[in-house]
Ligand SMILES: Nc1ncnc2c1ncn2[C@@H]1O[C@H](COP(=O)(O)OP(=O)(O)OP(=O)(O)O)[C@@H](O)[C@H]1O
């Protein structure tokens with residue numbers, strides 16, 4: 001795995017180009033994700049976010065350029081090696097994508113049964129830990145049809161966490177959720193990142209959410225990275241005063257409009273039609289995908305003083321590792 005000074009990169013994307021027919025969807029993307037950081041990917045509908053995510057998980061291969069996970073070029077791996085790498089990351093599917101015929105607990109257990117040699121008692125124990133992480137232990141015996149949308153997301157997250165991934169991928173984690181529930185999911189993403197040292201890559205349209213969880217952010221437009229920086233730099237642009245707009249470049253004005261969700265500005269001149277393919281990312285169930293598309297800015301920001309999760313007590317050695325790292 002390569003490093004940048006002291007920092008370890010779990011994902012490295014170099015000059016990624018992807019075309020579908022005549023359309024160049026990704027046009028030279030360069031992006032690195034560091035171990036333990038939360039990278040938020042934003043951009044208008046159809047700009048290539050889901051396509052980029054699909055490259056990161058190895059379900060699409062580039063026409064040009066390279067995508068490395070844990071130092072391995074995905075396109076050069078055999079199916080077998082790719083399966084090994086897939087155990088090291090988790091994906092939060094839209095609406096959880098749970099097996100309807102299995103209880104919440106069995107949905108998590110299934111992954112462990114398929115991918116490990118652990119015996120039933122240990123699996124049982126692991127399932128409880130994963131469900132506790134997402135505050136769903138009480139719902140272990142419920143079936144997906146019996147739980148709310150937010151609980152389904154959390155169950156999906158417990159399943160994504162089953163194999164102790166180093167990276168978590170999320171596509172629109174708060175789409176279709178009410179503001180309080182989506183704030184709770186944000187809190188959970190932050191909690192997991194801090195407690196488990198997991199890197200997260202989050203595609204979202206929800207600006208409050210983006211600013212709550214991001215360490216760094218990437219803004220895509222027309223298949224290119226328009227801006228890639230720390231959250232603070234994006235905050236500065238979002239809050240840039242109206243009377244100093246002439247100091248901004250055209251790109252910066254466009255990003256500012258996007259971040260603020262303003263109806264008028266350079267973005268509005270372009271069409272932003274809904275991409276039907278969005279739903280199809282890794283076979284997600286997408287009835288809810290269009291629900292949370294709009295940029296919302298009224299959401300309650302989660303309270304950072306909320307009591308610490310159970311995980312801190314449960315896995316003190318992990319906590320310690322984190323402290324040792326920093
Ligand atoms: N398999 C495919 N075949 C043909 N075109 C595709 C395919 N996948 C994506 N595209 C096209 O690539 C472009 C980018 O799609 P993508 O789904 O990555 O956008 P997005 O940024 O995720 O959009 P949204 O915010 O609506 O989810 C779209 O024009 C889409 O129609």
Ligand SMILES: [Mg+2]
Pocket residue numbers: 049050051278279
């Ligand atoms: Mg998409």
